[in-house]
Amino acid sequence: MSTLAQKKGFGAVLWDYLTTVDHKKIAILYLIAGGFFFLLGGLEAMFIRIQLAVPNNDFVSAGLYNEILTMHGTTMIFLAAMPLIFAFMNAVMPLQIGARDVAFPFLNSLGFWLFFFGGVFLNLSWFLGGAPDAGWTSYASLSLASEGHGIDFYALGLQISGAGTLIGGINFLVTIINMRAPGMTYMRMPMFTWATFVTSALILFAFPALTVGLFLLVFDRMFGSNFFDPAMGGNTIIWEHFFWIFGHPEVYILILPAFGIFSEIFAIFSRKRLFGYSSMVFATVLIGFLGFMVWAHHMFTTGMGPIANAIFAVATMAIAVPTGIKIFNWLFTMWGGSITFTTPMLWAIAFIPSFVAGGVTGVMLASAAQDYQYHDTYFVVAHFHYVIVGGVVFALFAGAHLYWPKMFGTMLNEFLGKITFVLFFIGFHLTFFIQHFLGLWGMPRRIFTFLPGQGLDTANMVSTVGAFFMAIAVIILLINIVITSVKNEKVGNDPWGDGRTLEWAIPSPPPFYNFKQLPLVRGLDAYWLEKMEGKKGMSPAEPLGDIHMPNNSFIPFVISLGLFIAAFGAMYRAEHSWGIPVLIFGMLITLGSMFVRSVKDDHGYHIHKEDLEDSNDKGVKA
Amino acid sequence: MKRLAKWRLFSLFAMMALILSACSGKPYLSTLKPAGEVAQTQFDLMVLSTAIMVGVIAVVTVIFFIVVVKFRRKDDRIPKQVEGSHKLEIIWTVIPILLLLILAVPTVSATFKLADVSPMEKKNEEGKTDALVVNVRANLYWWEFEYPNQEIITGQELVVPTDEKVYFNLIASDVKHSFWIPAVGGKLDTNTENVNKFWLEFDGEKAAEADNYFYGKCAELCGPSHALMDFKVKAVPRDQFDQWATAMKDVKEPKQAETDLAQAGQEVFNNSCIGCHAVTPANTAPEAARLAPNLTNFGDRDRIAGILDHTEEDLKDWLRDPETYKPGNKMTGTYGELTEEELDALTEYLMGLKVMEQ
Amino acid sequence: MAAEQKMTYETWPASPEKQTLEAKNKFLGFWFFLGGETVLFASLFATYLALKDKVPSSDMALAKDLFEIPLAFIMTMLLLTSSLTSVYAMYHMKNFNFKKMQLWLGITVLLGLGFLGLEIYEFNHYVHEFHHSFTSSAFGSAFYTLVGFHGAHVAFGLLWITTLMIRNSKRGLSLYNAPKFYVASLYWHFIDVVWVFIFTVVYLMGMVG
Structure with missing residues (x-):
């Protein structure tokens, strides 16, 4: 099988991406899909801010506003932030540990397509009778009372995409445990890989709780069960617990990879090894562990009683300690370093004060007695945007600029990148800082309008103006991407010049088999060590030999498509006679393709040693 | 020395109070204009935690600016690769723990105080509550x-x-x-x-x-x-x-x-x-x-x-x-x-x- | 060692389920999957415990009225025995004895089918004798969801093992399919363990009220 690709037609490229099992191409798919949903969620955010710019506004109606706020939250968390993080994990993590691919290339593809079809399903609700309108938390009494199919789209769409995420998590765990290059011990793994590892563990143990919660919701709404109906003995608080047992680890699922990206950036652009590497690893693991102990701090006002509230308050405060350790370690990574202010580094530097501001309000929220005032107000809105935008979104922008050359072989324009940064940074603080005060002045969250005469007018206007800065920043980033792609100036292995980890030791983008010979890792920052000894690249850990590669497959796409179809059948079962047949048809497609995958042997193929020798370093394209 | 520290803390509080009163919303709506024991308890906690947090932010900001100004790249030298420092790491583990304890104790006590509804349970002869x-x-x-x-x-x-x-x-x-x-x-x-x-x-x-x-x-x-x-x-x-x-x-x-x-x-x-x-x-x-x-x-x-x-x-x-x-x-x-x-x-x-x- | 290689009794390694990298990955990945499944069932158990005996009217059947130990005991024995027979199957797999492995897997499947049959009878019995159904109360919803999820896992396990047996019936054991058999048997044990918890939490604790 010849694998050295020539110029291909559009159809061939499309087919290649539909069937690919290469982690680097799947990363690009995640980046495109996640980026698309990010723009969608951003548009929804703009609608929210326009509606709230002045009191008694009627830009959108009350019902539509609730749909927009629900879809903004759901889209940003599940369909934008997580997939974009998955994009970087897929693109970088296997390279960082010196692997040729992930442990389960087929499942990697399946995970992406499940996420994709789940996300598309969820967003089709806009065209099919209205989007979900009970908030991204979808608390049970409201979500059961909600009319139409919006909540069904939410439950089924998240169920499908959640399965994809779970698969991705398992895949990364096994990859990191089993496929590290020779010499890559756990305590030599780059921080981003460690973050991926802990995040994946969180996904594994957090998502099943959401799965169960969504099942109960689907059963109640579509199949007549009574989990959340008090009149039949049900209890809506069960949903709240499941949602937050999942939901709290979820925020660490988002932020830990962001920490990982920043750890890489601080080290690279300070030309200095990460300060306190082992305590950083320890802090990451500890945050992940504590992340499971604190879910009920989202429910202080639910009426759990003072004992539960006090316990969860103290447990939550404890998380501030490992997070603080990280902040100081980053500062001291830069201390004594040689800092250069590239675009990724600007994001990383701006992240520190922004995230600290979000973190300290987190401690205030953790203090149960005062949380009774903050809960469900704009103070909370400000807090979580400070951590999620100031932490996660900053990291995504930073990561995009940092890893763009590694993913696409060309660098984003630095000048435009810096403009994006400045505008976004100003807009971010303008939008969200004032929202702390809006909350304290008595503005509840999730309100579609507010009445004049409550002292909330000016601050809301300020917040809206800030949002426009962010929107312009994102548009400039898009322009940057277009310009960069058109110019397409190729760069070498280590375009930033100060790369420390293995991904910078191979071409940008890497050949589809990543490493011709697996590298020998001699310590933390493996590539940096070699460079400091004056070597050009890594020493190989094995002689040149045949490389075993997995075959492409269309089956993941079909499995996901089957579930997508089945979800429509399940949803319209009650009012249309075609519901049941479509449900069965969809499930048959899914189970049938799983069956085919199961009985058809797939041993993959080998790239022969001779081909590798021929290709040398030049002209190898993925 | 101790008095000085106290004075500093006091002025910090005073400053906080000033900032808060400058933009504290409407008296009929704002949590920053507490009109009752519950809101007052919560407001006091807010002030305490804000003071602690502002202190943390101040420390971070100072280090942050020193770093960003002092360690800009001036030449092509490779800086010393430092692994870490146990002494520093212990400091920034222990101090936050102490700060959190300062906040945790009043939090827990307030949480219990605000949840005390025992007078609701005490019924008099008519089967009604005095409260x-x-x-x-x-x-x-x-x-x-x-x-x-x-x-x-x-x-x-x-x-x-x-x-x-x-x-x-x-x-x-x-x-x-x-x-x-x-x-x-x-x-x-x-x-x-x-x-x-x-x-x-x-x-x-x-x-x-x-x-x-x-x-x-x-x-x-x-x-x-x-x-x-x-x-x-x-x-x-x-x-x-x-x-x-x-x-x-x-x-x-x-x-x-x-x-x-x-x-x-x-x-x-x-x-x-x-x-x-x-x-x-x-x-x-x-x-x-x-x-x-x-x-x-x-x-x-x-x-x-x-x-x-x-x-x-x-x-x-x-x-x-x-x-x-x-x-x-x-x-x-x-x-x-x-x-x-x-x-x-x-x-x-x-x-x-x-x-x-x- | 390549997965496709033809093996004999002599060349068959001690742990054939983890000889290749793919097999090692599958082995570890499956354990993680079972970890996730554990959280899933833990959540369902929590739901059941929260909603146990929560019925809208006092004349509806509660746990203590419904469950009968003999039936649950027979079901438990069937499933426990099937776990044991799948251990035998794996023993023969490790000894490169394909025929005996197939035989014991066949017995495992039969026992599993017996369990499933009894479960269907049991559900039917509750619905018709006690009007205890999926939609009759929160208790009913929680009970059928927990036990039904387990039942669905049993059914899926049976399909899986049967598919493996038929697919490989003509070609015997190899390092390619040994991990598949092994992982399927791991799954079967997991189902068994979950049932032990169901037997304890739902049936035994249900009896004492």
Whole structure:
């Protein structure tokens, strides 16, 4: 099988991406899909801010506003932030540990397509009778009372995409445990890989709780069960617990990879090894562990009683300690370093004060007695945007600029990148800082309008103006991407010049088999060590030999498509006679393709040693 | 030395207080203008935690600026690769723990204090409590307030005595809501399956500053008109409260309209409205049958439907088309279209439903 | 060692389920998957415990009225025995004895089918004798969801093992399919363990009220 690709037609490229099992191409798919949903969620955010710019506004109606706020939250968390993080994990993590691919290339593809079809399903609700309108938390009494199919789209769409995420998590765990290059011990793994590892563990143990919660919701709404109906003995608080047992680890699922990206950036652009590497690893693991102990701090006002509230308050405060350790370690990574202010580094530097501001309000929220005032107000809105935008979104922008050359072989324009940064940074603080005060002045969250005469007018206007800065920043980033792609100036292995980890030791983008010979890792920052000894690249850990590669497959796409179809059948079962047949048809497609995958042997193929020798370093394209 | 540190801490607090008072919102709405023991406790915690957090931010900021200014790249040298420092790492592990302990102790104590509702359980010989208890029932987009000791029910406008603890039983009848009077204390959810209990205290002086009216809010997304599910809290001295309660209780039969126009209005009301709205406070119907706010003292209230000004014009607008003002409300479509004459009559009647002579 | 290679009794390694990298990955990944499944069932158990005996009216059947130990005991024995027979199957797999492995897997499948049959009878019995159904109360919803999820896992396990047996019936054992058999048997044990918890939490604790 010849694998050295020539110029291909559009159809061939499309087919290649539909069937690919290469982690680097799947990363690009995640980046495109996640980026698309990010723009969608951003548009929804703009609608929210326009509606709230002045009191008694009627830009959108009350019902539509609730749909927009629900879809903004759901889209940003599940369909934008997580997939974009998955994009970087897929693109970088296997390279960082010196692997040729992930442990389960087929499942990697399946995970992406499940996420994709789940996300598309969820967003089709806009065209099919209205989007979900009970908030991204979808608390049970409201979500059961909600009319139409919006909540069904939410439950089924998240169920499908959640399965994809779970698969991705398992895949990364096994990859990191089993496929590290020779010499890559756990305590030599780059921080981003460690973050991926802990995040994946969180996904594994957090998502099943959401799965169960969504099942109960689907059963109640579509199949007549009574989990959340008090009149039949049900209890809506069960949903709240499941949602937050999942939901709290979820925020660490988002932020830990962001920490990982920043750890890489601080080290690279300070030309200095990460300060306190082992305590950083320890802090990451500890945050992940504590992340499971604190879910009920989202429910202080639910009426759990003072004992539960006090316990969860103290447990939550404890998380501030490992997070603080990280902040100081980053500062001291830069201390004594040689800092250069590239675009990724600007994001990383701006992240520190922004995230600290979000973190300290987190401690205030953790203090149960005062949380009774903050809960469900704009103070909370400000807090979580400070951590999620100031932490996660900053990291995504930073990561995009940092890893763009590694993913696409060309660098984003630095000048435009810096403009994006400045505008976004100003807009971010303008939008969200004032929202702390809006909350304290008595503005509840999730309100579609507010009445004049409550002292909330000016601050809301300020917040809206800030949002426009962010929107312009994102548009400039898009322009940057277009310009960069058109110019397409190729760069070498280590375009930033100060790369420390293995991904910078191979071409940008890497050949589809990543490493011709697996590298020998001699310590933390493996590539940096070699460079400091004056070597050009890594020493190989094995002689040149045949490389075993997995075959492409269309089956993941079909499995996901089957579930997508089945979800429509399940949803319209009650009012249309075609519901049941479509449900069965969809499930048959899914189970049938799983069956085919199961009985058809797939041993993959080998790239022969001779081909590798021929290709040398030049002209190898993925 | 110690005194100096104390002085510094004090000036820090003073500065915080200054900043907070400079932009602290409206006295009838803002959590930063605490008007009662609960809000005050929470405000004190806010100040304490803000002070600690500002200290943390200051330390980070100082290091941050030193780093960013001092360690810019000037030449191509490779800096020394430092692994870490146990001493520093222990410092920034231990100090945050101590800071958190300073916050954790008052947090836990306040959490228990605010949850102490034992006086609600102590019943006297009549089977009533000595403390004032209000049963709050939250509905799609209105509030019912029942005073079990006084045996009266009202809606939309909570009347409470100042300077004493008032105890609340909270429940929702349709979907989950959350009961919040920002200036007076934090919120507690009204769940659909269980009664939540807590207490609030309304400070007399602060109530006077707020013209005796506090704003109440629903703080849990409950549907399209979640934003409009406001209520008012009238906080008055105990003797005025007692007068009000007695006056309410004296309404045994629906109040008879006096003018001709109002009588016509009462007829319209009895034909179209009384199925849902009661006009006697001792409403003996079961909760499920109390479908809309009790209107016994409608004429005394400060707002129509919780959000509109209390004027005849606004009332007519509301009655003409409630959907415009509260999307998704349960009143729309439950009665036939009203002619302008009927509206005039109904308005006259409703505005005359007063228990307090002024 | 390549997965496709033809093996004999002599060349067959001690742990054939983890000889290749793919097999090692599958082995570890499956353990993680079972970790996730554990959280899933833990959540369902929590739901059941929260909603146990929560019925809208007092004349409806509660746990203590419904469950009978003999039936649950027989079901438990069937499933426990099937776990044991799948251990035998794996023993023969490790000894490169394909025929005996197939035989014991066949017995495992039969026992599993017996269990499933009894479960269907049991559900039917509750619905018709006690009007205890999925939609009759929160208790009913929680009970059928927990036990039904387990039952669905059993059914899926049976399909899986049967598919493996038929697919490989003609070609015997190899390092390619040995991990598949091994992982399927791991799954079967997991189902068994979950049932032990169901037997304890639902049936035994249900009896004492």
